[in-house]
Amino acid sequence: xxxxxxxVNSLKVRLPHVLDWLAQESPDVLCLQELKMEDKAFxxxxxxxxxYQALFSGQKTYNGVxxxxxxxxxxxSVGIPGFADEQKRVLAVDVADxxxxxxxxPNGQSLDSDKFVYxxxxxxxLTAWLRxxxxxxxxxxxxxxxxxxxxxxxxxxxxxxxxxxxxxxxxRGAFQALLDLGLLDAFRQFEQPEKIWSWWDYRMGAFRRNxxxxxxxxxxxxxxxxxxxxxxxxxxxxxxxxxSDHAPVVxxxx
DNA sequence: ATGGCGCGCGCAGCGCGA
Numbered sequence: 001x002x003x004x005x006x007x008v009n010s011l012k013v014r015l016p017h018v019l020d021w022l023a024q025e026s027p028d029v030l031c032l033q034e035l036k037m038e039d040k041a042f043x044x045x046x047x048x049x050x051x052y053q054a055l056f057s058g059q060k061t062y063n064g065v066x067x068x069x070x071x072x073x074x075x076x077s078v079g080i081p082g083f084a085d086e087q088k089r090v091l092a093v094d095v096a097d098x099x100x101x102x103x104x105x106p107n108g109q110s111l112d113s114d115k116f117v118y119x120x121x122x123x124x125x126l127t128a129w130l131r132x133x134x135x136x137x138x139x140x141x142x143x144x145x146x147x148x149x150x151x152x153x154x155x156x157x158x159x160x161x162x163x164x165x166x167x168x169x170x171x172r173g174a175f176q177a178l179l180d181l182g183l184l185d186a187f188r189q190f191e192q193p194e195k196i197w198s199w200w201d202y203r204m205g206a207f208r209r210n211x212x213x214x215x216x217x218x219x220x221x222x223x224x225x226x227x228x229x230x231x232x233x234x235x236x237x238x239x240x241x242x243x244s245d246h247a248p249v250v251x252x253x254x
Numbered sequence: 255a256t257g258g259c260g261c262g263c264g265c266a267g268c269g270c271g272a
Binding site for chain 1: 258259260261269270271272
């Protein structure tokens with residue numbers, strides 16, 4: 001079973017890339033973020049023709065998340081229960097014998113921004129919800145664009161980024177709080193090459209120069225981590241014309 | 255070198271992302 005996450009930065013623009021990637025990689029489950037479209041525009045028919053069911057929570061211009069699956073899914077939650085939020089950032093489903101949570105974590109902009117206050121409140125609400133969820137369902141996967149680089153190994157220039165957004169102690173502490181629920185970073189369960197990122201700025205030739213951040217993650221409960229055979233970033237779609245600035249992250253489960 | 259790219263919105267140029 002192959003599960004994956006991809007911030008597509010507009011599903012309208014990226015649909016051809018998504019369809020090509022589904023055909024080539026054949027994931028069982030794909031979590032998408034930054035749809036930037038309303039639900040009425042969601043490409044249900046195109047994805048069905050490709051063999052995928054979809055559940056989605058979209059909004060105009062910003063945010064929006066979806067989960068695609070070959071197998072039937074049942075909806076668990078749209079948003080974080082008990083956390084009122086206009087921004088469509090969370091979708092949880094049950095598929096096969098597992099729960100899949102797709103998250104588009106707030107960016108935060110900068111540490112002195114109101115958006116950072118929102119980011120930290122959102123992270124706290126997510127963590128509190130998942131603390132209960134992993135008790136209810138010990139086979140849980142949290143996938144998405146976390147907008148957090150957990151470690152200096154996840155940053156192309158750790159000194160330049162030190163204390164900056166995505167790399168601050170507060171954000172890294174919040175990531176650790178998710179790990180403290182028992183979740184494991186699938187990517188770090190395996191020996192990995194250095195300088196693996198999931199996002200590269202569109203500017204400055206960042207992709208060509210491999211200057212990026214690893215901010216898209218797959219976290220697994222121990223029961224799922226025990227079934228995880230591999231985890232990798234697929235850089236190929238980032239090389240295409242008009243790419244998303246993020247690349248898919250994939251985990252292979254037994 | 256603090257701007258550089260790409261997206262949505264909407265038809266100029268701005269807000270936002272990370």
